[in-house]
Amino acid sequence: MTQQADQIIAAREAELRCSQPMSLVTYWQQDSTSLHLSAAEQTELLFELCLLELEYSWRANSTSSVVTRISASGLVKEFPELAATKFFIPLTAEEFRARVRWGDRPTIQAFADQFSQHRLAIHEAAAVVSQQLTREFGPDFSTNKGLHSPAVARQPIPFDPRAPLSSADYLVQRFLGAGSIGRVYIAQQRSLQRTVALKFLRKAYLHNSLAVERFLQEARIAGGLRHPGIVSIHGLGRTPAGSYFIAMDYIQGLPLQPITQSNPTGFRELLSAIVQAAEAMATAHAQGVIHCDLKPANILQDGNGRTVLTDFGLARELSQANEVLALGEGTPICIAPEQVDNCWGNIGPATDVFGLAATLYLLLTGHSVHDGSTAAEVFADAVSGRQIVALDDNQVSFSSDLRNALSECLIKSPERRLQSMSELASRLRSIVQSLS
Structure with a gap:
């Protein structure tokens, strides 16, 4: 989802906390005309807004004498583009959760029987929600028992030792x-x-x-x-x-920015930042963790020149990496071939070596190491037999040491690739020192 879409979601959630927010229909009519999003992206955004609407509508009305409750069916009538199964089923599941949590607490069967279409799918989705609520609140909260006490329904989320x-x-x-x-x-x-x-x-x-x-x-x-x-x-x-x-x-800094050799100071600073990132990842690897999503946006630099790695959302423990990491997860422009197709080898420290080298390549040249204008094309190129040529003389003239280091890091086979982040940091550090 784009930053513009996320800003709209954040703004709408802030408005829903107010006592008298405008209706979603009015809100959408005002904002959708100025969106720079594709039709599919607009529908995804609308779907997220409707999920928020269901939660806040039922929560607000749980303590109000004025009842204006929103349903998934009502939202689909207002926004027919959400009638597709992939949107409608999650919307009904969210309605069921909100009603059980804050409203009239229907049984699974009674709720599913309201829908002539998708009744079985909605029954299954509601059952999953019921199981989650039972785990959170205990067996007395089970919707299958038909408990309809508002006092029970509105009790606070219980303490979760995983998230204290x-x-x-x-x-x-x-x-x-x-x-x-x-x-x-x-x-x-x-x-x-x-x-x-x-x-x-x-x-x-x-x-x-x-x-x-x-x-x-x-x-x-x-x-x-x-x-x-x-x-x-x-x-x-x-x-x-x-x-x-x-x-x-909170890291008060910016992602690494593209720099070319025409700016010697910036070039040296960029290499120094990549050295710091490599040293940090070497520590993570020593503790058995791989990042799996190194890219410019996840490498921040603060005003003091400190480089900080962020967003470990795809990070995995090395012992379980290939068991739990879905193929194709990662940012296409910097993804390693083994993340797309394990025929290239196993995910491991060399995966991050590729990702960091691909990041440096992107920042130096303005181009991805992979060809393609869509994610599918990029993934196809990543697993193709085309070998990556790092910083050839036709692109830009860099030192042979830098070209050789990147070439070794961008070999498609992880077994033949440079294996150690510490070694990459050492080689880049030597290049930085030669620029002093």
Whole structure:
């Protein structure tokens, strides 16, 4: 999802916290005309907005005498593009969750029987939600028992030892950006009076057990790493609505920017930043963690010249990397061939070596190491037999040491590729020293 779409979601969520927000229909009519999104992206954005609408509508009306409850069917009538099964089933599941959590607590069967189409699929989706709520609140909360006590339905989310932080300790201030399953905000931590970054799991993934586990795993893996070049994780928490968030250091910096040799100072600074990133990843590898998504946006540089690695959303423990990492996960322009097709070999430290080298190549030349104008074309090129030529003389004239280092890092076979981040850092450090 684009940054523009994420900003709209953040703004709408802030408005829904108000006592009298405008209707979603009016809101969408005002904003959709100015969107620079494809039709598919607009529909995805509308879907996320509808998920928010269901949650806040039922939550607000749980304590109000004026009942204006929104349903999935009503939203589809207003927005026919959401009638597709991939949108409608999750919308009904969210309605069921909101009604059980804040409203009239229907049984699974009674809820599913309202729908003539997709009844079985909706029954299955509601059953999954019921199981999740039962795990959170205990067996007395089971919707199959037909309990309809509003007092029970409105009890707070119980303590989760996996995510003990309280969202009440944080004052969200500003939207920062977003990834595939999370949105990041700047916040003020009240108890310690410090600025932090909070990463929230997207609402669309709240009932996706695999997405939730990945989100929790990101915090566990990154939280176990200790290095000044790796963002520090403070902990995990949950909001009153049940969403998970990760609290972490706020890095007041920018992603690495493209630099060419025509700017010698910038060129040296870029190589120094990549050296710092390689040293940080060498520490992570020594602790059995691979990042799997190194790219310019995930390498920040603050005003003091410190380089910090962020976003361990695809990170995996080395012992389990090939068991849990879905093929094709990663950023296409910097992805290693073995992440697309394991016929090239196993995912491991050399995967990150490729990713960091591909990042440097991109920042030096303005081009990806892979050819293609779409993700599918890039993935196809990544696993093709075409070998990558690093910094040939027709592109730009760099030292032979740099060309050789990148060439060894960008070999498609991970077994033949440069294996060590420490060695990459050492070789690039020597190049930086030669520029002094």
